[in-house]
Amino acid sequence: MDSRRHRARSIPALMAAAVFLTAGQGLAQPPDYTKPNYTNSPILRKFVDSLPGLGPAGANNLGQYIPIAVPDTTTFPGSDYYTIGLYDYTQQMHSDLPATKLRGYRDTNPAADGQNHYLGPLIIAEKDKPVRVKFTNSLAAGAAGNLFLPVDTTIMGAGQGPVAGENYTQNRAGLHLHGGLTPWISDGTAHQWITPAAETTSYPKGLSTVNVPDMPDPGAGAMTMFYPNQQSGRLMFYHDHAYGLTGLNVYAGEASGYLLTDPAEQGLVTDGIIPADQIPLIIQDKTFVPDPVKLAATDPLWDTANWGGMGSLWFPHVYQPNQDPNALDGLNPLGRWDYGLYVWPPVNTTGPLPDISHVPEAFMDTPVVNGTAYPYLNVLPKAYRFRVLNACNDRFLNLQLYYAVGDTADPDGIHRNSGEADLTRPGPVFYQIGNEGGLMPAVALLNNPPRQVGYNLDMRSGTFMNVTQYNLLLGPAERADIVIDFSAVPPGSKLILYNDAPAPLPMEDIRYSYYTGNPDLTAFGGAPSTLPGYGPNVRTLMQFRVDGAPAAAFDSAALSAALPAVFAQTQPPAIVPPGIYGxxxxxxxxxxxxxxxxxxxxxxxxxxxxxxxxxxxxxxxxxxxxxxxxxxxxxxxxxxxxxxxxxxxxxxxxxxxxxxxxxxxxxxxxxxxxxxxxxxxxxxxxxxxxxxxxxxxxxxxxxxxxxxxxxxxxxxxxxxxxxxxxxxxxxxxxxxxxxxxxxxxxxxxxxxxxxxxxxxxxxxxxxxxxxxxxxxxxxxxxVPNTPAAPTAAAGNGKATVTITAPADGGSAITNYTVISDPPGGVDQNAGTAATTHTITGLTNDVSYTFTVTATNAIGTGNVSAPSASVTPTATAGGNGGGGGGGCFLQTLGGxxxxxxxxxxxxxxxxxxxxxxxxx
Ligand SMILES: [Cu+2]
Structure with a gap:
């Protein structure tokens, strides 16, 4: 959902009707249309800081790098065990910025450096070797633990909880392994989060927070996770998923990489089919709070005391309607979003817009790659493997590669380099070999040549005005595993990683499209024209500087030949075969x-x-x-x-x-x-x-x-x-x-x-x-869990077996099967979900034990441990209780x-x- 100005302008009559009716609604406070709510980052030079790499050796000129998490391999033999804490910290993300306050993960293994590093620590895992994590929320308690971003308490899970008058705290956090085939207790989703141990709250953890059964209780303020890694190699990432806070927590820095490898993929590296040199490119968009004068002019409602001054992360916090019932044309030039009270029929609002409001999408003005704004990367003229992740909150990326304007001397002899892409000079092709699910069945050849965004302009088409032409199009959370061969790039060249995806996609609001020479949109709540060589610019993401002795050309034919077999070997076959699309x-x-x-x-x-x-x-x-x-x-x-x-x-x-x-x-x-x-x-x-x-x-x-x-x-x-x-x-x-x-x-x-x-x-x-x-x-x-060992009571030629219902696996248990040892007897309650079963026809004076299984619509679970042995006798009392009792059946709606x-x-x-x- 975009700001839809184009649509609002097309229906003035509707607007007038809405205005008329609005007067009678009287439900909501009219928003203040006069105050702008946007801002732009300080003017940053492009390509002055290098790209942070992996480990201390990959540190850039600002000291930024993505550390690799250090596993403890002894505490849980067979598993890699990581201890990860959550802290507030600061890090400088560009030479022209002061340090930025961030909230993110830290490797707390004593063998690590004890420091936070943006987007770190990266966990590297091997297929079939579990990873165990103890995650400790080490944020401050109380107001000091509040998030330094605008939190809208009208968003579900961010405001009041079940205790009247008590809100959830802002220092809640969890850890979700995005892409992991993970048991649900360790999935770290909306209701699985924790607060710091010292926090005083009625809500110290999410209602579904469950620790790993075979790990010690981590105590207050911590939770444990188990990742089986029974998947093929792929790039995943772990990030916060706390109810009502996910977007802000991730924007603040709670996201890190998780690289799973497998032998087949490693074989491709060993065999030289894909390059051993592997570089993550984690791309995000941020806006940094500008100087106080610019801030006052663009976002006078920004709470500098609580959210931070220049260089802090900025985030939108006012729901600025597109519509202004007091304007002759019904429109608010500063507006960003349609307001339901002013559309027809109007929304039956349950309250006014809050002063601090969530907005549907947040499109920021500065691309940050691996934590650095507008980085450059020195590469040799050879092939590299890039693991690309779109980690933006809401922005799509259409990635292309071009030579930079003026990367060689222009005809007049002047060597210009304004940091722009020359859209007439394509860079090397992308060999995409993988996506979120790991390796693909065939190489996808992209940037061959680069394809800028193109809209479907066929008015007879069902996808009219959709973006139907693109290059490497990645939405938030999508990944691409690509090989780029720079061997044919003349040494000394510069290349630009370029993006032209509209924001939103496809119906662009041009105020979110920052590029050199863009129109001055300050009258409409947008940015002034961007100067060459400077931000804000969401098109020129980063620069590659190619130099050194050229290597032999990358053998793409060998890659194309090898990939299908590796896919077949490591990935499940397609459910719907190719060719059935018709x-x-x-x-x-x-x-x-x-x-x-x-x-x-x-x-x-x-x-x-x-x-x-x-x-x-x-x-x-x-x-x-x-x-x-x-x-x-x-x-x-x-x-x-x-x-x-x-x-x-x-x-x-x-x-x-x-x-x-x-x-x-x-x-x-x-x-x-x-x-x-x-x-x-x-x-x-x-x-x-x-x-x-x-x-x-x-x-x-x-x-x-x-x-x-x-x-x-x-x-x-x-x-x-x-x-x-x-x-x-x-x-x-x-x-x-x-x-x-x-x-x-x-x-x-x-x-x-x-x-x-x-x-x-x-x-x-x-x-x-x-x-x-x-x-x-x-x-x-x-299938249901394994029942506990049942209890058994002997009677005359029979026994009564009592079952404690195990967890039903999410599908009601339909029957229990009781097995006697030695075999024999007849279960009078066979085929039922009764938890008391009478087994008749047993031989008196013979000792029996009983085991039990539980069955639901999915199947039958494991066999329980045996009951204590009992011996039916002719003198045992009563006729025994039959059936009935105890069973609670959960009926799930189909x-x-x-x-x-x-x-x-x-x-x-x-x-x-x-x-x-x-x-
Ligand atoms: Cu959506």
Whole structure:
């Protein structure tokens, strides 16, 4: 959701109506239209600081580098054990800036240096060797632990919790391994966070925080995680995911790399197929607080005392509406966002816009790579492997490589270098070999030549005005494993890593597009024209300086030949085979057969609208129809609605995710690697996945007005312990209204305790969207845990076996099987979920033990330990109790099947929206 000025301008009559009606609403405080709310970083020189590399040897001129975490290999034999703390610290990120206050992870192993390093420590893991982490929140307690960024307490999870009058603290933090096949207890998601041990709060940790069962209790202020690493090699990253604070915590610095390697990938290195020289390029956008004069002119409401002065991280904090009911044209020139009170029909707002407000997206003005603004990197004329991660909060990147303007002497003999890219002189090609899921089945050749952003201008097309031409397009959290061969670059040359992705994508607000010579937009709440050689500039991300003796050319043919075999060896085969993209997909979206490659299709929705305070937001959902706060019939569910996505282990699902809105989103699937099958527009045109979307991904782009098909086959990792299931209220911020198993009712029982099984989430990774409700739980269902040894009581020729129900794996236990030793007897309660089973037909005066297994819809768990031995005798009392008792069955609502009517309704709803927005 962008600022949509183009749309607002096209509907003045609607605006007038909205203004008229607004007077009668009287629900919300009119916003102050006169105060600007933006700012721009101090003017920084480009390419004066070098790129931080790995380890102390990679330190740049400012002393920045990304340390590699030091494992403790003895405390937990067979595992690499890391101790990581969270601290506030400062680091200088550019020569023209003072040190910036940051909040991030520190390797607290005594063998490490005891210092914080931005984006560190990088964990390097090996396939099938577990990593264990003890994460300690070492922030200050009380007000001193507050985040030094504007926190909006109207965002779910950032304000009041279940204790009346008591807010959650701002020093909450967790640790999520993004991309990891991790047991849910260690996934570090929204409700798995901790506060410092010294914090005085009713909410010292998230309700779903569970430590690793076979590690010592880490005590208050700490949590433990277990990462099995049973995946192929890939670049992942670990970052904060705390409810209501993720976007700000990550922006403040809570993100670090996690590089998983595997033997097949290492074999490619050993064999010289891919370069051994490997360089991370972690790209973010930041805005730094400028000098007080500029700050006062652009963001007079910035709270310097609490959020910091010049050089501190800046973040937007006012919801500045596009609409101004007092203006003749109804528009606010400084506005950024549509305000729901002023649209038609208006949002039934539940309150005024808060003074400190979340905004849907935060697009900053300064690119930072590995923690340095506008870095340069000296490279030799040879091939390198770059591990690229878009770690921006909300900004997409369309990465290209060009020679720099004037990198050689111009015809007039003058050697100019203004730090610009010469868009007529392509740099070397990118051989993309991997994405989030590891190596791809084939090399994707990019930058051959570079492709600048291009819009689909075919008005007959279902993707009219979408960005359909791009180079290496990476949304937030997407990764690319690329080889660039500089061997043919003349020594002495300079190259520019260039980006021209619009922000938002695709409907750009030009005030977020900073480049040399950009129009002066100060009258509209934007930046002045950028000077050559200086920031702000989000196009010229970094510079490569090539020098030295050229190496032999990189053997791309050998790479192309080798990659498919390695993929086949290390990666699961595709669920939907290549070549099936044709007939099935469109047929599946509008009617029978509702299957793809024989797999039933589940329809999911992605809907943009407004929150209850009138702010633009987006939500995920299924085909459940809801009426939003404008009275529109729509789709989409809040995070706190009962779960709708169930993932039985070992099954295969195809999701058709229909996008009703105008923003591109990156949807991230925890637990899952997904196969991008294809995309289909509303005219029926089919778009195969991009060459770099083949193989497996977990962060996937969803473009406007496309139904995107993904296929998943969830499976649990193998663990050395069992884990409980996630049982919590739907809404952790309010008291529960009903016991586990009670029936959800939006009025009478809106917040029952609910079994989420192995709880994960799927959510937008534009962090501004994720934070304001673009997240839904997924219930991963596995076999029940192993029951404890049952108790047994002997009777006359029988025994009564009593079972304690184990965790049900997220799917109700349907029956217990009791096995006697020695064999014999008849279980009178066989095939039932009763927890008391009477075994008859036993032989008196023979000693028996009993074991038990639990079964649910997913399968049967492990066999329990035996009961104590009992001996039926003719004189044993009574007839024994039969069946009944004790059993509590949790009935989980099944997921609604795919509905052709549902999708047709979705399309009917979406088409008028689309017409309106594209007028
Ligand atoms: Cu989004």
């Amino acid at each position: 007939n099935n997909a469109m047929a599946s979206t509008v009617g029978p057969p509702q299957t793809l490659n024989g797999i039933p299709i589940k329809i999911k929705t992605l809907t943009e609208g407004f929150d209850d305070l009138g702010r633009m937001n987006a939500v995920l959902g299924d085909t459940t129809v809801s009426v939003n706060n404008q009275g529109h019939t729509t789709f989409g569910l809040p995070f706190i609605a009962p779960p709708t996505e169930y993932l039985p282990a070992g099954t295969t699902q195809v999701w058709a995710i229909a996008h009703n809105g105008i923003d591109s989103h990156i949807i991230h699937f925890h637990l899952l690697n997904v196969q991008v099958v294809n995309r289909v527009d509303i005219t029926g045109q089919i778009y195969p996945p991009d060459p770099n979307e083949t193989g497996w991904k977990e962060s996937v782009r969803f473009d406007p007005f496309l139904v995107t098909f993904i296929a998943v086959r969830p499976a649990p990792p193998t663990l050395p312990f069992e884990v409980p299931v996630s049982i919590r209220p739907l809404d952790v911020t309010t008291p529960s209204t009903g016991a586990l198993g009670s029936t959800y009712d939006p009025v009478a029982n809106p917040n029952p305790l609910t079994n989420f099984g192995w709880e994960y989430v799927w959510h937008c990774h534009l962090l501004g969207h994720e934070e304001n409700d673009m997240m839904r739980p997924t219930v991963f269902q596995v 997921e609604a099947g795919p509905s052709a009517a549902g999708l047709a309704l979705f399309l009917l709803i979406s088409i008028p929206f689309r017409r309106k927005e594209r007028e």
